[in-house]
Amino acid sequence: MLVKVYGSAVFGVEATTITIEVNIDKGIGYHLVGLPDNAIKESSYRIAAALKNNGYELPGKKIIINLAPADLRKEGSAYDLPLAMGILVASGQIKTDEIDRYIIMGELSLDGGLQPIKGALPIAIKAKEEGYKGFFLPIQNAKEAAIVSDLEVYGIENIKEIIEFFTGKRTLEPTIFDTRKEFYKTLDFPEFDFSDVKGQESIKRCMEIAAAGGHNIILIGPPGAGKTMLAKRLPSILPPMTLKEALETTKIHSVAGKLKEVGLMNQRPFRSPHHTISNVALVGGGSYPQPGEISMAHNGVLFLDELPEFKRDVLEVMRQPLEDREVTISRAKFTITYPSSFMLVASMNPSPSGFFNDPSAPTTSSPYEMQRYLSKISGPLLDRIDIHIEVTPVPFEKLSDTQKAESSVTIRERVTKARELQSVRFEPFEKINYNAQMGTKQIREFCALNETSLQLLKTAMERLNLSARAYDRILKVSRTIADLGNSPTIESQHIAEAIQYRSLDRDGWLG
Incomplete structure (x- = not known):
């Protein structure tokens, strides 16, 4: 019997959905393909012990598991749980038509307990984008994933909980996380003041x-x-x-x-x-x-x-x-x-x-x-x-x-x-939020100088032998000084103060 279960892989800060195809047929063997790393290859031992300790078993048949897309490298032990669920459904030990509507991730302990995973948040974001109903993962990561709205996030402690959920023996409550309430908790008295x-x-x-x-x-x-x-x-x-x-x-x-x-x-x-x-x-x-x-x-x-x-x-x-x-x-x-x-x-x-x-x-x-x-x-x-x-x-x-x-x-x-x-x-301007991020175009537009300021900066550049990049830095800093003084234009005193903050450009420091 062929069953498809869905997990996820994280590359950079973005997630990619992984289709876990489990096929069980006559014969003997456990074959895992699709560029798994050693942690995934060792999963059969963890899965066998976890199932045994919870009243199920790893079937003594020919088990072929493909992690698709097969040309993408997969790493980590977080695929234990979806692999185990795929084996249970494919072997007929549990029956459900809902498992393909969820993303499932989690590392199994030998007793069936779940260990936390990495990248829960980007995985949850991708699950919502692709229209999955929910996301099963270790309870330690549940609040992190629940930041994503309109996605049912179920934090579980043991494989038995997800098995009983899909067989109708247990009802699980999705984790609720009020993103805005938690976000606006401010630290009015910082540790270092x-x-x-x-x-x-x-x-x-x-x-x-x-x-x-x-x-x-x-x-x-x-x-x-x-x-x-x-x-x-x-x-x-x-x-x-x-x-x-x-x-x-x-x-x-x-x-x-x-x-x-x-x-x-x-x-x-x-x-x-x-x-x-x-x-x-x-x-x-x-x-x-x-x-x-x-x-x-x-x-x-x-x-x-x-x-x-x-x-x-x-x-x-x-x-x-x-x-x-x-x-x-x-x-x-x-x-x-x-x-x-x-x-x-x-x-x-x-x-x-x-x-x-x-x-x-x-x-x-x-x-x-x-x-x-x-x-x-x-x-x-x-x-x-x-x-x-x-x-x-x-x-x-x-x-x-x-x-x-x-x-x-x-x-x-x-x-x-x-x-x-x-x-x-x-x-x-996209990707520009504050003065230090200004490019050449923004510097020309927002850091225009009057004649006095320009002459002051020219003198400093010649005497200190500053580079063109240092010139831009001085203009950016003077723009910030003007902003702190609520001045719409850069005045000579702003330029003078910014020049003072180039100590290592002076003679006697770097030779």
Whole structure:
């Protein structure tokens, strides 16, 4: 008897429906075809034990299972449940005409229990698009899949539950998830708040500008100056995610199997990989491609602490994703694209000893050592960072000050207003939401300068020997500064402030 059951495979952040054809005939053998990986090939042992422990059996006949389309590589143990259900129906142990109306996924334990799967959200989205009635999956992933409306999502703990559902012995209630209610739960008191930061007013101003325009930023200063402390507080002043951004971010974390909270992510991600990370772990890839840290930081912040300690080739692979805001992984038989629109926040010491330009500490590094240390970061990479700012140690008077600093909630209100201006400005443009995403066309249109501002920028370009990309960065940052001041035009003071935020372009830093 031939039976068709439907599962799904995830490639990139999109799902593809897989038809599982089970045919049982006279003879002996278990044949699984359709490019399964080792985890799927081993499924027969898990299925046999799970069925036996729940009163059923793997029939001692010739079982042929095809995973179609046969030219598409399938991976993972999440096909256990649909394979088991197909075998039960094809062998006549259960009778149902409804099984082809559902997507079924889940990894089986030997006792018939179900283990969580990856990519539940994109699978649910695809199931709804293709008109399936419902989706059976492990209960741990049910809320994640239930984000998709108009699809019956059944979270189950044991294979017996789905068997009894299809045989009419049990009624299951679909999981209900109020997407909008969960999405609008805001964190009014963030764990890391700018009110905890003493002094550093100029650095806070930089962080506010970076957040308002979505600009990449690098903090340069000696150990203990507060670089990491400031970076960890940046997400607390970023504007709330839109529902579209929340769905995109949740989908990526779902594919990677790293959803920390069940359901919809409503807080912007903050990723801080160690400097020993490989280029594949950073940008994504592998034999079976998975999203890397830059995609996990999509719509959030990627923090690279001690930037020169990262391998140079690891940093260089970020150059294209920083420009394109997506990363493409190419293999012989397929190409996958992961979104990677993130804010890069980097920190570094100004020299190997860490105390260059610190008047309170002697410089112990030779000019050669400093040049070698700073040359680990290429010029093209620095050009892609809009704001360079020096962080100096906080004096004792500021540290001992008991007065409370401005809170993240207050700063976020100003940032959100600036982002709203940008949202209206870029409404006609697809894939452009804030100033840092502007292309050449938008810069010409929205960053026009008067004669005074133009002359000021020309002087700075000549004296600092800035590249054309740095010119664009200054214009983008000055546009954000103007937005924070609610100014429709870019004035000379906006340009002057933006020029100050190019520390690493000055003489004495990179030689």
